[in-house]
Amino acid sequence: MIRIDGISKSWGDRHILRNCSLDVKRGETLVVIGSSGTGKSTLLRCIIGLLAPDSGRVFVDGHDVHALDPKELAALRSRMGYLFQSGALINWLNVADNVGLPLVETRNMPEAEVKTRVDNALDMVGLAGTHKLMPDELSGGMRKRVGLARSLVTEPEILLYDEPTTGLDPVTAHIIDQLIVDMGAKLGVTSVVVSHDMEGVYRVADRVAMLYDGRVIAVGSPEDIRGSMDPIVSQFVTGALEGPLSANSRGVAGKSTAREMSAPQVSGQQIPDKKEHEEESQS
Amino acid sequence: MRSYFAGAAAHTGYTVRLLFHALACAFRNPRTKMTLTIMYDYGLKSLPVVAIVAFFSGMIISLQTGIQLVRFGQEEFIGIIVAQSFAREFGPFMTCIILVGTVVSAYAAELGTMNVSEETAALEVMSIDPVGYLVTPRIIALTIMTFLLTICADGIGILGGGIVAKTQLNVPFNRYFENAIESLQGRQWFGLPKDLYGGFVKGAITGCVIAAIGCAEGLTAHGGALGVGRSVRRAVIISIVMILILSFDLTWLFYRAFTR
Numbered sequence: 001m002i003r004i005d006g007i008s009k010s011w012g013d014r015h016i017l018r019n020c021s022l023d024v025k026r027g028e029t030l031v032v033i034g035s036s037g038t039g040k041s042t043l044l045r046c047i048i049g050l051l052a053p054d055s056g057r058v059f060v061d062g063h064d065v066h067a068l069d070p071k072e073l074a075a076l077r078s079r080m081g082y083l084f085q086s087g088a089l090i091n092w093l094n095v096a097d098n099v100g101l102p103l104v105e106t107r108n109m110p111e112a113e114v115k116t117r118v119d120n121a122l123d124m125v126g127l128a129g130t131h132k133l134m135p136d137e138l139s140g141g142m143r144k145r146v147g148l149a150r151s152l153v154t155e156p157e158i159l160l161y162d163e164p165t166t167g168l169d170p171v172t173a174h175i176i177d178q179l180i181v182d183m184g185a186k187l188g189v190t191s192v193v194v195s196h197d198m199e200g201v202y203r204v205a206d207r208v209a210m211l212y213d214g215r216v217i218a219v220g221s222p223e224d225i226r227g228s229m230d231p232i233v234s235q236f237v238t239g240a241l242e243g244p245l246s247a248n249s250r251g252v253a254g255k256s257t258a259r260e261m262s263a264p265q266v267s268g269q270q271i272p273d274k275k276e277h278e279e280e281s282q283s
Numbered sequence: 284m285r286s287y288f289a290g291a292a293a294h295t296g297y298t299v300r301l302l303f304h305a306l307a308c309a310f311r312n313p314r315t316k317m318t319l320t321i322m323y324d325y326g327l328k329s330l331p332v333v334a335i336v337a338f339f340s341g342m343i344i345s346l347q348t349g350i351q352l353v354r355f356g357q358e359e360f361i362g363i364i365v366a367q368s369f370a371r372e373f374g375p376f377m378t379c380i381i382l383v384g385t386v387v388s389a390y391a392a393e394l395g396t397m398n399v400s401e402e403t404a405a406l407e408v409m410s411i412d413p414v415g416y417l418v419t420p421r422i423i424a425l426t427i428m429t430f431l432l433t434i435c436a437d438g439i440g441i442l443g444g445g446i447v448a449k450t451q452l453n454v455p456f457n458r459y460f461e462n463a464i465e466s467l468q469g470r471q472w473f474g475l476p477k478d479l480y481g482g483f484v485k486g487a488i489t490g491c492v493i494a495a496i497g498c499a500e501g502l503t504a505h506g507g508a509l510g511v512g513r514s515v516r517r518a519v520i521i522s523i524v525m526i527l528i529l530s531f532d533l534t535w536l537f538y539r540a541f542t543r
Contacts (some may be wrong), residue, residue, distance in 0.1 A: 047402075050404055050407060050408065073411040077407075077408060077409070078410045080408075081408075082405075082408040084401050084404070084405055086400060086401060088400065088401040088402050088404065088405035088438070089405075090397075090402055090406075091396075091397070091400075091402065101409065101411070102409040102410070102411070105409070105410075105411045105416070106409065106410050106411060116344070143437075147405075154409075170333045229458075234355075273311055
């Protein structure tokens with residue numbers, strides 16, 4: 001369903017992804033783990049076409065994502081959902097309008113059907129009755145769940161989750177994990193989940209891939225990863241203090257790069273990254 | 284230095300493409316409700332400050348010029364000077380400068396915050412064009428509101444000038460307004476008084492351009508709150524410079540090119 005074929009991505013002299021390859025089968029839930037700043041979010045953004053890799057290709061259902069024209073890309077994205085770390089709710093729309101936004105804007109759906117779907121999606125994430133609340137009235141965890149409801153409301157075939165349970169209490173995190181499992185088991189949704197929460201990883205994953213230094217260093221079943229003898233994988237999954245991973249490993253330096261997006265495309269073209277220009281002009 | 288100019292040229296190109304893309308989106312989906320909301324939230328709420336500045340500016344022009352005209356016994360022509368100043372230049376210029384502070388900076392801050400908090404990325408992911416959804420209504424709203432606020436500024440400025448002409452220079456109201464109206468009807472442009480409509484059109488075109496600048500700066504913001512602040516500052520600076528450049532260019536176009 002998703003084939004990532006040797007992609008690399010750098011920001012200036014910081015190499016975020018290095019020749020990274022992965023396959024995700026239809027209906028499978030792949031969880032990508034790794035230290036902060038190792039390129040997990042960048043990988044998700046490359047899959048959905050928000051970021052273009054410097055080299056390599058990403059195929060979704062046979063389509064080369066970065067070779068599609070804007071219309072084709074929009075059509076492909078309409079089959080996908082994406083949960084942002086922060087929820088990324090539109091700040092002047094209430095919860096119901098946020099969740100119903102993709103239906104109203106892209107599906108021309110009758111109002112009654114939009115309402116039914118919004119109600120169902122909010123029920124699924126445990127937020128029934130919050131329709132009229134504005135984003136600034138929600139906690140971080142609630143925002144994330146509203147973001148998840150917005151991703152689910154279009155009934156996508158592929159869902160990409162960027163840290164879906166970070167910041168949630170254990171019970172809510174468990175509910176969200178179960179929801180991810182159900183999406184795969186009952187609806188056949190293909191999921192790629194970026195997570196640090198190892199308990200949740202073992203609950204939802206069909207397979208786990210570990211990123212380190214921009215590369216995929218391990219792929220396997222949750223049991224394989226749990227029992228891995230690789231010192232990096234082993235330290236990460238056990239959270240041990242001693243080992244090759246340390247707070248000042250290179251991975252930390254890359255944090256936030258994926259979130260510093262280029263400007264939205266205009267007529268299929270993007271403005272060259274400003275930061276690069278600033279760096280160039282300083283040199 | 285070369286790459287600095289390359290970056291500036293690329294950014295200018297982005298702003299121009301953004302403007303045309305947004306206008307193209309307006310034909311597909313004008314988003315009337317959102318446009319009207321923005322017109323009310325930003326445009327109409329800027330009316331009090333536009334009115335106050337225009338009223339006092341009219342009074343200042345009338346008093347300063349009138350004091351000189353009194354020396355030559357020509358004070359009854361003060362209406363012509365105030366009306367011509369406001370209609371041809373001061374009305375649209377003053378309105379646009381005020382709107383840079385009240386609206387363009389707000390556009391840059393809003394869209395910049397949306398950009399750094401991934402809301403524009405979320406729109407893209409949902410197959411919603413951020414330009415059509417966010418930029419088009421803002422540009423259309425500011426274009427219309429600049430046109431309307433310029434009319435208000437002209438009227439209120441001329442009224443302020445008239446009050447000073449009456450109370451300080453002893454020019455009767457009817458004489459002041461007769462001269463003012465007569466002077467504005469002098470030149471015709473497609474059957475309409477050129478001095479009056481030239482100013483309104485100048486305001487609308489400039490409003491359209493500064494709205495695009497505010498939106499472009501917001502959409503290219505990066506680096507959190509600091510980056511949003513930088514975008515707002517850049518939007519204000521570029522807009523003020525563009526108002527001056529456009530003001531000269533459009534004056535040349537209306538009063539030199541079209542008369543040849």
